[in-house]
Amino acid sequence: MASSQMAGGFISLPTCGRATASSAGAHVKHLRPMNAELIVVFTERHRLGLTATPYMVEPVQENQPIRIIEQATPERLNDYDRPFSELQQQVVKTLDYLSDRRLHKKFSREKTIKEFYDKLTNDTLEKNIRPEIEKRMLECIELLALANDTPAYFKDAGYSHLYPSDLLEVSMVPSEAVFSFELTPEALDYRLLVRDLGRDFALTGRQPRFITHAPCSFILNNRLYRFTDIDSKKLQPFIEKKHIRIAAQSIPTYMEKFVKNCIRDFTVTATGFDIIEREGSRKAILSLEMGLGQQPVLILKFNYAGKSYLAGTKSSVYVEMRHTNQRYTFVKLQRHTDWEQQIVTLLGSLGLDAATDCYYRPHQMLAHDPQLSLYNMVTWLTANQATLTEAGIEVEQSQMPAQYYLGSSDIESRVTEGNDWFDLRILVKVGNYYIAFHKFRRHILHRTREFELPDGTYFIIPEVWFTRYSDLMHFAKPGDDDNLILDRAHFNLLKEAVAVTTSLDSIAPDQLDTSAAFTTIDIPAALQATLRPYQKMGFSWMVTLAQNKIGGILADDMGLGKTVQTITMLLHFYQHQHETPPAKTEAPMQLSLFDAPAITGFNQSHLPPSLIGMPTSLVHNWEHEIRKFAPSLKVYVYTGQQRIKSKDIAKVLRHYHVVLTSYGILRNDIDYLSQVPFHHIILDESQNIKNPASKIYDAVMALQSTHKLVLTGTPIENSLSDLWAQMNFVNPGVLGTLNFFKNKFVTPITRQKEETGEQQELETRLKTLIHPFILRRTKEMVATDLPPVSEQVLYCDMTPEQQQVYEREKSGVRNELIRAIERDGMQKSGMIALQALTRMRQLANHPALVIDNYEGSSGKYEMILENLESIVQEKHKVLVFSSFVKDLQMIEKELETRQLTYSKLTGATTDRDGVIRRFKSNDECRIFLISLKAGGVGLNLTEADYVFLLNPWWNPAAELQAINRSHRIGQTRNVFVYRFISTGTIEEKIALLQEKKSKLADTFINSNNPIADLSEDEIRELFA
Incomplete structure (x- = not known):
């Protein structure tokens, strides 16, 4: 049976008695022997150098040439009726990337493999193909070191056959480079040894066959040596000579650069100087610094024995050189990589993202805004200061334009409730300083985050303050002794900002089922009507507002009985002044300036009359409703050409409980009506005063009264400014000035085409401001007995x-x-x-x-x-x-x-x-x-x-x-x-x-x- 043939440095597949690649077909699988073995052969390939190729071979017999069946590929492995381990499959797959077919396909546009090699230039080989070979060979050698079921052989290109004696030893333990230095006054001599399985030997006079160069691997005497930390350039000089000598004048530089790095990266033996290995103190440092483009960054550093260096540096050893008394000493400190990784993991769990190995930023930081990035970092450091300290992480502020306070802060408040205001004593504790809260007013209103402390450091005002306290800061006024004075109408702001409970808490129901929060107020006995539950609630709400000297807007749907609720409220106040309800009379009486006041049934409550303004078309309706539901209330209809026009009109009106007039009359006769002190001023269809620039608005603002109330189903007809006009009437100043309201709320809320987070926040804040003073029920909410x-x-x-x-x-x-x-x-x-x-x-x-x-x-x-x-x-x-x-x-x-x-x-x-x-x-x-x-x-x-x-x-x-x-x-x-x-x-x-x-x-x-x-x-x- 013919053996493998070598041609031009390649192992040729046998062609005698064996199926070739071209003849492989449907029955090829049955031609593959079940006892075939997988081997890897290292040999020189034309133009490519020493590489490895996997082969399927017949069982290896001692002293007999190894008979090759075919080159192994991932596809051909499936043709064998035998299992292959995962490592064996990975070896074949890795080396397949270096097959002629794959290299040709990846690196050439030539039609054939031969043309590819014929036209391959050295430049292309070194720049493109050699890195691929190095990468795959390193993977292969690592796999062979782990796989004891895949033997490796070295085939010298000068021999025809491959024998069992060509087997390579591949150790699981990498070899190690050992530098030996000898320092004398005249020179520094050093040599390099290879340490393998505890044995040191020199390469001098030997001929290693290099497979890879960085890191280095080579074959020598049927053993494959591999390194993890040294390249072939450092080994090659010692193949020709035993040692290298450095002249005396170059010794200081060589010791600082080369020797120090060798001690850090390799095993070193020394004569003439000292190497001390020890463990020193260690700590982690998180440093706030300004990076490129004035972008703030958090830099993680590790400090060993007083020396800091950046996290993420690859060396696990730190070396410090000392030169005293004409003797060099190197102190070698081993880094604790496990401990460093624990620090990195902790920072990630606390919400830091690593931009690089040592640069960190909090999650979702706006990197394009350096100022906001800085504030986010300071905020993060402040929030996590305790955890960082407990973990042994020190925080530094290095080369920063200003130093920032990173400790905790607390707000201490005391609220005193007066008749018409709240007296607020609020102090902010920042470190050892107590600062009156009103000193933050300008910063909060202008969204200025940096507040300078007495020691020159800067306290970053928390972002939440600008939402929680901006309205409070706008509406509160400075008082005595660093106090703030807040109008009672803004009690809701006080609750939200300072988290206190006030006597007014029950007047701001969120839903109808909170009516139980109100103090039960008895329905006046003189009322000639039966109120529904929601109407009783509305009546109680209006009375509670009045008792607390706060105005309101009753904005129930049309048809829910705003009129009867209001009449009930008026009846409550006027009847409340009597032991028994006032006597009823059959018909109303109209007094002139010359009538005597002591007529039974007229206003004897010691309260001034209440004025109700409305569109002309509603005057008769109100008169009719009062007669129907509260006939004990005396009504004066102030309309028509015969009405009294005199600044002494109060002398007549004081005998009546209720004065009805139209908006037109009110506007025209304001010089007279403004002289009358009223108990309640009530405006029906109050959207009529929605324009703050109108004469009717000026007129109603000139009226005098103890209490104010408006009724409307549509408090906003044209814009949010309508709401401001009515709210400013019932509670002057509760929404600030008109310009403030437009700039703060109207423009941002109404001009956004798509709703944003900022817009939602403003809407929420505005609803918080108006919520206690508006009561609105829809028919769907309360009138379940209404037909559809x-x-x-x-x-x-x-x-x-x-x-x-x-x-x-x-x-x-x-x-x-x-x-x-x-x-x-x-x-x-x-x-x-x-x-x-x-x-x-x-x-x-x-x-x-x-x-x-x-x-x-x-x-x-x-x-x-x-x-x-x-x-x-x-x-x-x-x-x-x-x-x-x-x-x-x-x-x-x-x-x-x-x-x-x-x-x-x-x-x-x-x-x-x-x-x-x-x-x-x-x-x-x-x-x-x-x-x-x-x-x-x-x-x-x-x-x-x-x-x-x-x-x-x-x-x-x-x-x-x-x-x-x-x-x-x-x-x-x-x-x-x-x-x-x-x-x-x-x-x-x-x-x-x-x-x-x-x-x-x-x-x-x-x-x-x-x-x-x-x-x-x-x-x-x-x-x-």
């Missing part, structure tokens, strides 16, 4: 003639508007946009609203009238709301033509009570035409169970108010709401904007978004 309301949108197709007019007008309006925006900008074009929008809405309703000679019909009108006739035939009553009075007038003509009985209420209606009574009491009158402005509030029309909304508007709350005329306490039937929308018109887009722009309502109570809040893109989209 069903809402449906009826989409109306325009008639052909209406469609034609609409598209023609839209084109002209859009072009005019776009020109105005481009010419004057969006801000100055708001009025033009509003006019254009109104015109398009009217056209969508009926072109005849704006085009006098229009003779066509309207698809929406046809559907409205058809539904009205059906409702009347079915004996139901319906409320028809429109934003346009002319809209109602046109429907009125159609109703008259069809002989349908109706009532109509607009701003021009003089007999308001008459038209309301007509609808409520006349069974034939089943249709009530109402303008949204005149009848959206103050009406109780539960006789109707249908509501028609003829045109959408920006304010969802306005539509809700209209619906609540019918769907309110007292309604017993299901209520059906129909919204009429003309398809393909601006009405559809308005409906979408209503939904898109309603977030403010859900967040803070209620909302509306007028055209002034629309962006240019939204305006263009409306008219697209």
Whole structure:
């Protein structure tokens, strides 16, 4: 049987009596002997040097050439009916990377392997291929050292056969380089020995066959030597000579550089100088320093015997050289790598990320912001100081522009409760210093983190302070002896900031089921009504506010009885002054300036009267409700041309319990009314004072009273500034100045297109400020006995003639508007946009609203009238709301033509009570035409169970108010709401904007978004 053949330095596969690679096929597996063995052969390969190749061979026989079956590959191993160990498989897989096929595929574009080697340059070989060979050979040698089932052989290229005697010894223990130094006054001699299994020998005169160079491995005398820490360049000089001599003048430099490093990295024997090995003190140091680009970093260092060096350095030994008394001494300290790793693991568990082996930063640090990074690091060091100290880690601040306080801090507070304020004594303990809290005011308001301590170090103000205390610092005022004075209206800020309990805690219910927190207040005996549980709670809330001299906003849904709750509260205060309820009288009496006051039933409570301001349309409703529910309260209606106009009006009003007036009268007669000291000032539909620049706002702010209360279902109609105006009326200064409120809350909250964490934080802070002073219950929350309301949108197709007019007008309006925006900008074009929008809405309703000679019909009108006739035939009553009075007038003509009985209420209606009574009491009158402005509030029309909304508007709350005329306490039937929308018109887009722009309502109570809040893109989209 032919043996293996050697050709050009390669072992050739046998071709006689054996299957070759080309003949291997479906039956090859059966040709492989089961007792075949795996070996690795080291031999010279053409151009590649000494490498290893795996082979499958027949069982090795003593003194007989080894017969090779084939080269082993990962794929061919599967053809043998025998198991291979995991290490054997890994050896074959590793060496397969060095096969001609794999090298050709990875490093060449030549078509054949021969062309690859023919055109291989030395430069390519050394730069690209040699590193791959080194890497794979080191892996292979490591595996062979571990695998006792895979023998290795060395095949000299000059011999044809491979014999068992060519077997290599591969030790599991790496060899070691030993440097031997001899120092004399004349020279430094040193040599290098190889220590293998406890035996030292020199390489001089020997011929090792190097396999790898860094680290080094070689074959010598049938043994494979491998090293882990030395390269072949350090060994090769000693193959030619026994030792190297360093001249006397070079000895100091050589000792400092070469000898010191050898002692650190290798085993060294010395004559003429000393090497001392010992253990010294050790400690870990975490140093706060400024790195590249002024980026702060935390640098981990380890200190042994007073010498520090960076974590992550590879050497596990530290060597210090001393030269005293003409003698060199080297002190060798062994590093404790396990202990160092424990420190690294601890820092990771405490929230530090390693940017490199020694540079650390806290998790999620904003690396692009050096100042914030520094504060985060100081904060982290402060928070973990105790743990670091316990672990033996010292903290340093090296070469920093300032030194930072890294200890703990505490806040000590004492709060004294006065009649109208809180006296706050708050001290911050920082180290040994006690600092009055008000000294941090400027820093907190301006978000300045660094506070200089008396010793010159800087205390980094915790980030949480800016959230927790910024409102407190804005609203509190400096007092005596470093104290702070806080108005009682800000008690909620005090609770949050200082964590104290005040006597006012029970006035800020989060949910309805917290009503148990209120002190039970008896319902006045003179009340002629039965309050529901939520109304009792509202009454108690208002009384508690007044008792604590705090104003409030009752913002219940329309129809939940804000009026009766308020009347109950007034009755409580006026009745509370008597042993028995005041006597009832049949009819109210109106006094003049000349009447005597001692009339039975008039105000004898020793309390001044209370003033209720409201829209004109609600005056008679309030008068009626007071007569009905609290006839013992005497009412003075301050309206009409015959009203008293005198600065002595208080002499008359003091005999009454309640004074009713309209906003218009209040504005016009403020010179008289401002002279009267009232007990309560109550504003109904208080959104009327939403504009702080208006005369009515100035007027109500000029009134005098002990207590203030406002009632509204929509405290926010246009923007958050509406809320400020009403809140500033009931509790002046509670939200700061208007400019502060706009800058602090309105702009950041409303101008963000997408909600951010900062915006959410501001919303939370604002809700904290207003929470105690606003009570809002929705019908879904409290009126479970109300029947359901069903809402449906009826989409109306325009008639052909209406469609034609609409598209023609839209084109002209859009072009005019776009020109105005481009010419004057969006801000100055708001009025033009509003006019254009109104015109398009009217056209969508009926072109005849704006085009006098229009003779066509309207698809929406046809559907409205058809539904009205059906409702009347079915004996139901319906409320028809429109934003346009002319809209109602046109429907009125159609109703008259069809002989349908109706009532109509607009701003021009003089007999308001008459038209309301007509609808409520006349069974034939089943249709009530109402303008949204005149009848959206103050009406109780539960006789109707249908509501028609003829045109959408920006304010969802306005539509809700209209619906609540019918769907309110007292309604017993299901209520059906129909919204009429003309398809393909601006009405559809308005409906979408209503939904898109309603977030403010859900967040803070209620909302509306007028055209002034629309962006240019939204305006263009409306008219697209």
